Amino acid sequence: MESTHPFIALYKKRSFGEKMSATFDLIKYGRKPLLKYLIYLLLPVSIVQAICMMQLMNIENFDVNDYADSIQMLTAMVGSYGLSYFFLMLTSVVGALLLMALVYALVKCYTQPHEAEAACPNIGSLLSKNFKRLVILTLFSILVGVIYTILLAMLVYLSYYTLALIIPLTLVLCVPLGLFVPIYLFEEIGIWRAFIKSFRIGFPTWGGTFLLAFINSIIGGIISVVIGLPYIVIYMVRSLLINSSEGGSMPLGMSVVVFVLCLIYLLGAYFSRSLVYISMGYQYGHAVEAEDGRRVEDEPEKFD
Secondary structure, eight states, X not given: OOOBOOOOOSSOOOOHHHHHHHHHHHHHHTHHHHHHHHHHHHHHHHHHHHHHHHHHHGGXXXXXXXXXXXXXXXXXXXXXXXXXXXXXXXXXXXXXXHHHHHHHHHHHHTTSOOBTTTSOTTHHHHHHHHHHHHHHHXXXXXXXXXXXXXXXXXXXXXXXXXXHHHHHHHHHHHTGGGGHHHHHHHSOOOHHHHHHHHHHHHTTTHHHHHHHHHHHHHHHHHHHHXXXXXXXXXXXXXXXXXXXXXXXXXXXXXXXXXXXXXXHHHHHHHHHHHXXXXXXXXXXXXXXXXXXXXXXXXXXXXGO
């Protein structure tokens, strides 16, 4: 008899502990495809990020005395460090989208039992579909963010006392948006309906969403620090060696070690962030079941 992976129901009411268990069960059962596609998709992104970070580290070697005037100095800084910062931000966005596309593809894949050897045979199509929808969601979020910022700026202009209302209001509104991504990826609905639904099912489950995101962010942060500790140590050693050397240069061997450890740190950071995304997927399933009473078997076409 062929072995199968246990499936993890998505649309199911769960307690906080059960949602945490489901999150770690997915990592347990899906660790091979998770790590495989994490390296396959995010290693190239992490390489570019590591190169940019290495370039930004060298800003301490920037000597203003090498330039005749401020225009030349500014041009050199923008050309050398401005582009590095731009590509670092761009790849961070792309990396986040790829990670979310991968995580929610795995969540969807493991809603049904399948052969252990197959390990999500349709994950490629799910990744492509998720990434395209995430690009749309990102553009929509930027538009909403700009409009919201303008409205807040107008309120602050009228009175600084509105800050006492704006800060808690922003927190209250942001928490239900943690369900925005899984809603738009798991349901065949438009972006606006998904946005509205995130508040409709998010406000009644606000406490659970906040607690899951908070706890998993702490756990993920600890994992990220542990994985990145060698990089942090070697970076401090590198800085001390540069400051103590007359030429301010770094041996090639040390630079290679710093680069490799930076790469490991970036991949570990992506892995640790997956905890929050996975937990939001199961929080979405809990919220839909709690508010709409819908179960996975009621809509089998969503999982074809």
